[in-house]
Amino acid sequence: MKSLSPGNQSVPLPASQKTILSYAGDLPNICSLVGLFCSVLAIYYAIVGMFHAALIGMIWAVFFDWSDGIIARRMKGRTEEQGLFGAQLDSLIDIVSFSICPAIILLSYGHFSPWYIPGAFIIVATGVIRLSYFNVFGLVGKSTYLGFPLDNNAIILVFVFLFNGLFSQTVFSVVIYMLLMLLAALNVAPIKTPKLAGRWYYVLIAYTVTISVILGWQWYLT
Secondary structure: EEEEOOOOOOOOOOOOOOHHHHHHOHHHHHHHHHHHHHHHHHHHHHOOOOOHHHHHHHHHHHHHHHHHHHHHHHOOOOHHHHHHHHHHHHHHHHHHHHHHHHHHHHHHHOOOOHHHHHHHHHHHHHHHHHHHHHHHHHOOOEEEEOOHHHHHHHHHHHHHHHHHOOOOOHHHHHHHHHHHHHHHHOOOOOOOOOOOOOHHHHHHHHHHHHHHHHHHHHHOOO
16 A cells, blocks of 8 residues: 655555554544544534434444543553554544534524533543643543543533423523533633542442433423
């Protein structure tokens, strides 16, 4: 396989260079892509106004986001190139799952009113700023983030949405707006938050299944 240089001259790639899709076929990266599919479903259901389904898709995106790292750490023989590719893939998917997706949920729940555009921009902007910072500087120590992790936004949003039926859509849209603005501020705030790992993964599994059942039941009743 050959690549083209800026001068359109054919330059041989290193013998170890693999095709693009060969990196995507790495098991942890497949897991990441499944999470991306969940996010695409969440975006679709949000646009068509099926918010219970959208939130179910979002929480499963969180589950697969956590799972890909666990799979990667337990795999043997995974190359450094695969790890670097996976880190970039995971970060780009996080933008879709935990920045663009909640922004679209906010816009759709607000009937795409122009008043919700600033909020959607803030959600996406703080998300990409936070991920850019993390990609450069990483963790503070071994297990601490600077700022509130983006995936935790989704965990909180999904839980709050359980109370959707207690308020009118107008009131609840304001609640969601204020909540997402608060979370966006925390995402880039100079605060230290622990990285949830270990047994927290099993808590997430239970939470994902439980919340999916409850939201599915609410969806069925509507």
